[in-house]
Amino acid sequence: MYTLEKVSYSFEKPVLDNVSLEIPDSKLIGILGPNGSGKTTLLRLLSGFYRAEQGSVLLNGQNVAETRPRLRARQIAVVTQISVLNPQFTVREMLALGRAPYRRWFWQRQTAAEQALLEKITVDLKLSEFLPRRLKTLSGGELQRTVIARALIQDTPILLLDEPVNHLDIHQQIEILRYLQNLAATGRTVIAILHDLRLARKFCDSLLAVENGKVIPADTTEILARVFDLPEDSEFLQ
Structure with missing residues (x-):
């Protein structure tokens, strides 16, 4: 509380x-x-x-x-109005940032549980088909859903x-x-x-x-x- x-x-x-x-x-x-x-x-x-x-x-x-x-x-996971994003990141790379608090280094291999969580949230937020896309190619709504998904993957x-x-x-x-x-x-x-x-x-x-x-x-x-x-x-x- x-x-x-x-x-x-x-x-x-x-x-x-x-x-x-x-x-x-x-x-x-x-x-x-x-x-x-x-x-x-x-x-x-x-x-x-x-x-x-x-x-x-x-x-x-x-x-x-x-x-x-x-x-x-x-x-605590936070979704701000203005997020500083690397436009060259793919959606998958962006979502991986949600696991950063639990990792010793960024490119550490995902666990099976992390992969299952990512798959569930991308299905729930209708982002599965966007995973290989770069952030700079997304619409405002697609980018907003991606930012929310990253926070959810922080779990x-x-x-x-x-x-x-x-x-x-x-x-x-x-x-x-x-x-x-x-x-x-x-x-x-x-x-x-x-x-x-x-x-x-x-x-x-x-x-x-x-x-x-x-x-x-x-x-x-x-x-x-x-x-x-x-x-x-x-x-x-x-």
Whole structure:
């Protein structure tokens, strides 16, 4: 379980201010909020990429930012909005990066279990035919599915995703969110920044909103309407 204890973080001005909350395990949690509200900052604090200026971000009682990167990468997989990718990599090479936390060197031979995991995930995400393709030849949606697959191949109990269905058509968005929902049902903790309120409400077990430096439960129409400055009868909240 994640526990945030009086967490604050700022850039030129406060982004998160004295945030305390618990995030339960084995749920699909959606993070919502207007642009610039601090959603990505929250996710980076949860990943350990950022260290809280005040307070602590704890995972099962351990300070995430103080955990060794290799050990942290065996606990938490992250999908960012902007990934620095080598365009000459093939999809297969990209996916192999997901096993890096468990290897002594990059080109170490895959185990039978790793190969089975790769095959399952590439089938699930409809990437099998793309394995020999170079990243530079992929569409935005194909590349997005590849980045998600790499995180899944990392095979961690926690998955953090920043706008995971960006660049995907509506059919693919639903498929990915249903897949993430099923992952949570099998015991993974999945935390995702989402922008489509209707999809977030349909697939997530619970929602958090970042508003004015605070992180609050956002499971009611009234709260969502306030956070996004919408009327409560807005079609986007139905």
